[in-house]
Structures are given as C-alpha cells and as structure tokens.
Amino acid sequence: MSISSFDAPLYQPKNPEESATFRFLARINSTLGLSLKSYHDLYIWSTTHIDDFWGAVWDFTNIIGDKGSHVVERSALPPHNPPWFSDARLNWAENMLHCRSADKLAFIQATEPTPEDPTPELRKCTYLQLYNLVADLVSSLLQNGLKPGDRVASYSSNCIENVAACLATAAVGGIWVSAAADFGSEGVIERFEQVQPKFIFAVDEVIYNAKVHRHIPKLFALLAGLQQKSIAPSKVIIIHATPRVEDRGDWSPEWVSWDAFISEGRESKLGRTPSGEIEWNRGSFDAPLWILFSSGTTGRPKPIVHRAGGMLLQAKKEFIICGDLRPDDVFFYYTTTGWMMWNFLVSGLSLGATLVLYDGSPLRDPSYLWKLVDDLGITIFGTSAKYLDQLSKGYRPRENHDLTTLRHIYSTGSPLAPPLFDYVYEHIHENVLLGSITGGTDICSLFAGMCSALPVYRGEIQCRMLGMAIESFAPTGTPSQPDEAGELVCIKPFPCMPLGFWPLPGFAADPDVEAAKVRYQQAYFSEFEGVWYHGDHIAITRSRDGNGGGVVMLGRSDGVLNPGGIRFGSAELYDVLDLCFSGSGAEHTIADCIAVGQKCDNGMDERVVLFVKLPEGRDLSADFEKKIKAEIRNRRSPRHVPSRIIQVTDIPYTLNGKRVEVLVKKIINGAPLTSVNPATLSNPECLAFYADVGAVLRLELEK
Numbered sequence: 001m002s003i004s005s006f007d008a009p010l011y012q013p014k015n016p017e018e019s020a021t022f023r024f025l026a027r028i029n030s031t032l033g034l035s036l037k038s039y040h041d042l043y044i045w046s047t048t049h050i051d052d053f054w055g056a057v058w059d060f061t062n063i064i065g066d067k068g069s070h071v072v073e074r075s076a077l078p079p080h081n082p083p084w085f086s087d088a089r090l091n092w093a094e095n096m097l098h099c100r101s102a103d104k105l106a107f108i109q110a111t112e113p114t115p116e117d118p119t120p121e122l123r124k125c126t127y128l129q130l131y132n133l134v135a136d137l138v139s140s141l142l143q144n145g146l147k148p149g150d151r152v153a154s155y156s157s158n159c160i161e162n163v164a165a166c167l168a169t170a171a172v173g174g175i176w177v178s179a180a181a182d183f184g185s186e187g188v189i190e191r192f193e194q195v196q197p198k199f200i201f202a203v204d205e206v207i208y209n210a211k212v213h214r215h216i217p218k219l220f221a222l223l224a225g226l227q228q229k230s231i232a233p234s235k236v237i238i239i240h241a242t243p244r245v246e247d248r249g250d251w252s253p254e255w256v257s258w259d260a261f262i263s264e265g266r267e268s269k270l271g272r273t274p275s276g277e278i279e280w281n282r283g284s285f286d287a288p289l290w291i292l293f294s295s296g297t298t299g300r301p302k303p304i305v306h307r308a309g310g311m312l313l314q315a316k317k318e319f320i321i322c323g324d325l326r327p328d329d330v331f332f333y334y335t336t337t338g339w340m341m342w343n344f345l346v347s348g349l350s351l352g353a354t355l356v357l358y359d360g361s362p363l364r365d366p367s368y369l370w371k372l373v374d375d376l377g378i379t380i381f382g383t384s385a386k387y388l389d390q391l392s393k394g395y396r397p398r399e400n401h402d403l404t405t406l407r408h409i410y411s412t413g414s415p416l417a418p419p420l421f422d423y424v425y426e427h428i429h430e431n432v433l434l435g436s437i438t439g440g441t442d443i444c445s446l447f448a449g450m451c452s453a454l455p456v457y458r459g460e461i462q463c464r465m466l467g468m469a470i471e472s473f474a475p476t477g478t479p480s481q482p483d484e485a486g487e488l489v490c491i492k493p494f495p496c497m498p499l500g501f502w503p504l505p506g507f508a509a510d511p512d513v514e515a516a517k518v519r520y521q522q523a524y525f526s527e528f529e530g531v532w533y534h535g536d537h538i539a540i541t542r543s544r545d546g547n548g549g550g551v552v553m554l555g556r557s558d559g560v561l562n563p564g565g566i567r568f569g570s571a572e573l574y575d576v577l578d579l580c581f582s583g584s585g586a587e588h589t590i591a592d593c594i595a596v597g598q599k600c601d602n603g604m605d606e607r608v609v610l611f612v613k614l615p616e617g618r619d620l621s622a623d624f625e626k627k628i629k630a631e632i633r634n635r636r637s638p639r640h641v642p643s644r645i646i647q648v649t650d651i652p653y654t655l656n657g658k659r660v661e662v663l664v665k666k667i668i669n670g671a672p673l674t675s676v677n678p679a680t681l682s683n684p685e686c687l688a689f690y691a692d693v694g695a696v697l698r699l700e701l702e703k
C-alpha cells in the first residue's frame, strides 16, 4: 500500500505564483540574491537558514516593535532552546490591535439558538470599540494591582469579553491562562492551582444544546477547590455574554461585574497616555504570553508556557505567508476557549480580519454554522476532523447553502480521513483550499498545514510549514524514506518552542523550577537525541510537481499498533471503517470506533482490539464482524485485521474531542481506573466498561 495519493489533486490554486508564499519567495530572492524557485526550495532554505528566514518573516509581516539586530544562532540544535531576537522589544496585544477602524468589525459573536430565542441577536464589535474596551481593562487590571508576570485566568465561553481580557492581560505583560466553561471544575482546579492566578474572569452562564446552563455553581466549586489549596485570586470578574437578561441572584458579594470592572478602568485611566492611548508594555521576544495545558488524561495536565514573540511571528507566518489570509477575510474557527485553536483564531486579529466567535453546539442543528457562512460572509471556516466526520453522516451543506464566500476550510484535532476530503469537495464546496493542519498545544501552532500556493491531495496535509524542520524518523532515529511511516520530530529550533513548563525561573523556589525543567526535557527530548519528539505517527509523502511532499497523519505514536512486529497507525484502520461503514442508515454502519493494542504472549507481542460503537438499537452480528475483517484484510493486510472486535456503547474522548487511545490501551492492559484523570474527559463514565472487558480479554489470553 502506498501512503501518498496517486490521484490528481482535489484542488489546484489558480495562480500560485501570485500567492503570498511566492511573493515572499521573490522578496527573499531579491534581498538575499538567491534563486529559489519552488515551494520546496523555499522550505529547505527556511529550515537551513533559520536566522535569515525568521528575520525575513518579521519584516515581511510587518511586526510592530523594535526588531533589534539578533535573530537566532543558525547552528543551534535541540534540545537547546536558543534565545530568539534577544534585543527585540514587542507587545503581542499591540500587534493584535494595530487596526483602529471605527467601521471594520473585529468580532461577530453568534450564539446557539434556543427554543425561547430561535434567532439570537449577533453581537458585533469594531476594532475601535475593541481598542477602547481593552484600554479600559488595562487601566482596571493595573488599578487592581496586576504586575507583569502575574497570571490572569479565564473560565469562560467563547465571547468578545474573553478575548478583550486576554488582550488587556498581554498589553501589560501579564500571562493568560484559559479553561473552557465546559470543563468540569475539578479539571480547572488542577490547572489553576499550578499557576495561581491573581484574577479570574468567568461567565455567568452558557448556552449549549439549546439549553441555558448556569456556570456560577461551577465557579463556586472552582474557587472552593482553590481555597482548599490556599489559593485566593484577588479579583473575580463576571461576564454576561448570552443574549438574555442578566441575573445576579446567585453571585457571591465579593465578585465584581464586567461593567463595574470596566467603569473602574475608565475612571482611573492608569496605563494610558494623556490622549488615552494604551501604554503597551513592550517586553522581550521571549516574554511569557500564555500558558496552555496538555490534556493530562493520566496525570496532571502540563502547564506549557509560550512566548509572546514566538506566538506572534509564527501566527503571522502561518496566516500571511502560508495561508494568504487577508484583512478582508471573515475568519471562523469552531473552538472552545480551552483548545489552542482559540489562540490560533484570536491571533487572526493581527491581520485586521473579522473574527467570528461562536458558542454552543456545532451539530444540534447541523445547518446553523453553514447558515452563518452565508449570513456573515465567512471566508475561512475552521473546524475539527471529528466535526466533519459527524456532519458527513447526515448533512450536505452544499444542498442547502450558497457558501460562495468560502475560500478555505481547515480541519484538525485528529487525522482527516481520505473519505472526508471527498465529502468536503462533493458536499460542501468544490473549489476551496481544504487545509488539514497539525501541530498542537505543545507548540500552539502548526508543524504542517495549509499553503495557498500548493495543491491539495486526498488524505494529505499540503506541506511542512516554512521554518519547521520536521522529519519522519524511523525507530533507529534516522529519517524514514518518503511514504514510510515514522515519528514526527523537529530537528531545528523554532521560535514557538515553549519557553518551558510552569514555573519558569524566578516564579517559584528552585526545586520546583528544576522539576519543571526535567518534566519539559522528558516530554519532548527523551525519545530521540537532539530532536523535538512530538508523539505523532506520520509519513512524509514523495515529492510531486517539485513541491516537496505532503504529510499523512497516522495517529498518535503511543497509540501505534504493533501486532507481530508490524507497526501501523490506528488511522489506517479508521480510514477503512470510515470508507466502508460510515453511511448513516445503511445496514452495516459504524458510528464510532477505537483501536488499541493489547499485550499478549507474555508481553512479547501485541494483538489489535477494535471497539465499535453502532447506531442506537443495532447489534454487532457475526456477519457484520466478518465484513469488517474482510474489508480491513482486503484494503490493508491480514496483519491489520483485529483479533477481537467488541461492541461498546461509547468511545472515550478528551474535552477537546480527541479519542483517548492511550488510556484505553492502558486500561485493557490492566491499569486501574484510579490512574485515569476523569476531569480531562468528556465521557469518563464509559471507561468502566473497558476495564471490565479488559479483565475478560486478559483472562482469555491466559487460557
């Protein structure tokens, strides 16, 4: 089986030479006297001349700040996390708010309809209004004692106020920490206790699945949990962002309303020039900007600290040079505030584009988001592979909506299966750039993804992103051949490598800082020597059209299956099942599945166990099981055929919608349920069944 597609591309850019990528290439050629011709030439140059490349990105994307004279040591190699732009000064939020237009919308906020409010009003905010809001918040945060390096946390929905609070925090050098309102309070305690926020912004209620959910009880539980650990934020600010009348009946008297907090800032005017401008705290390139958390399904979530300059430069590169996003784009990403795609979306402010924030279920009414595309003129539509998978089972947007404004569709979260590429081009839009993108929380950006100068091939991510020296490594720690599966590594430093795990030096006692450093090294640099190990199983495809190869995601590395010494990613099975058994209503339909390895032969070998969830009321018959095995055998190999196929009622997912293969693997191999961190899962209750089945399966092997 070949990994790369032999088919014609599903999408071809019309005039690639007019794309931003090629304009950037031309600039490099003219300023440095080079003669780079193709994307591949540019990519190779960008990863071998990291100093010239990232310096040119700064200039090309018009970063606001003082660049200084240093970029990075070209010969630096991981695990060394070298200083970047060591004499630069910048402020991330200043770069987000360079547009000050009173006409241009920074945000349109949409909420899920409810039976009581079937056509909820859109909230809108221009760039000028946003600037003024952030200015008031800056003053209020300073008035209330915020200092650079203090953490400001949010337990919020995806609303305008939440973004404004993030911008204001960054404007004065604070560090932003975000948890989504749909996280259980236990999980949020686990995150916030590690970073000890001075301020907490929280919403009073959210709307999901057409119902209003009061958020205040979860906030009380969070604060009580923090108090037990002797952590007391000095201020809790309550946001009301739903289109309903505000109710303060269940508030604590110590809390302050958003409006009161803003008024305080408006009066104090701290941190503003006499004409009312924000006095940006321009810090170093490496100044911490925000802390994101790993999903932490079996341990405490890791607090990953990202630097302001790295986040800014990387986002500008991704949007402007790779994606060709523009100020007139209307940019939507379906995300909560607890997923890095929120940070990705918010960075779109740096373009002066209009961002669409949506809070609510994306699928209860599958037409709703597509209606928004037409109503708001959305040009960039971002989502997850899981959403597209669910949507494909029963809805064809193209039959009901014009969607003429769409230019790009992005998908991430898990590998985008090849049939979903067909679905997008057949049933959503025949001529969009479908950007399957990948990176993750650890880098809060992309390793591989979209490029407006390149074609889209079925099942493949278009390219390795400029400046990101990723390779697929064989277990021996050497590069795999094109089309050969291996481990995603990055062999050169990049500016959005995290600064470390919290606490950084200067923020805690030495032993805690040292422990965080060790945890950081172990997370990324212990698998192979001298390279960043990302934990994804991938293949880099062979080069076509002189563009260099694309990337195929094969699953998480710790979920790699290895029966009889044949290693393959779980995506190889999911792709077959998606292709053959995803039609809703068909006799043989699989609603969802998860494949994991179970140790056998006294731990010397592994067998594949496939769990399948079927539509309500259906049972896994012997005939259906036979069909699944036959399709896998025919489309993959006899070695791919699962030893056991077991029906389950639910497949476990993290709060950010990722299947938790590693956890299921551990459980069926005997790990106790107590080793699971339930706060990180959206449906932890289903794990008990896997534990029971695991016990039976182990007994079966002992016989």
Ligand SMILES: CC(=O)CC(=O)O
Residues within 6 Å of the ligand: 340, 341, 412, 413, 414, 437, 438, 439, 440, 441, 445, 446
């Ligand atoms: C860009 C990504 O990789 C996002 C994610 O899967 O968490």
